[in-house]
Amino acid sequence: MYKKVERQAMYVWVYSMKWKKKLQHFGTVRYVSPKMKYIMLYVNSNRVAEVKKELVSKNYVKRVTMAHRKELDEHYVLKDNAERKDKLEE
Incomplete structure (x- = not known):
């Protein structure tokens, strides 16, 4: 069965876009x-530290x-209808 893997997004700013294949x-x-000149990259959460360290050492980054x-x-609460009505009446 499919197992969900936690991932983290990284933004890698590069000098030239020709390096996107390497990333x-x-x-x-x-x-x-x-x-x-940036690339959004998703990496497994357990490898974030080592990937970041390796990317920083590259001369094109x-x-x-x-x-x-x-x-x-990410949990949002809607305002009560009564509160919205009071504001509309004012």
Whole structure:
């Protein structure tokens, strides 16, 4: 059966876009921005530290930043209808 693997998004800023093929060896390339010269890469959570360390050591990488999506609270609460009616009446 399929087992869900936790993944972390990384933004890899490069000097030239010709290196995007090389980055496929580190994880799954999800998005490429040729204008801003960064590549969004998904990596398994248990390998994040070692992949980041290896990418920073490459001469074609400017910097590596982590996505903050895991830190965000994804549980939203809708306002009560009564509160919305009070605001509309004012």
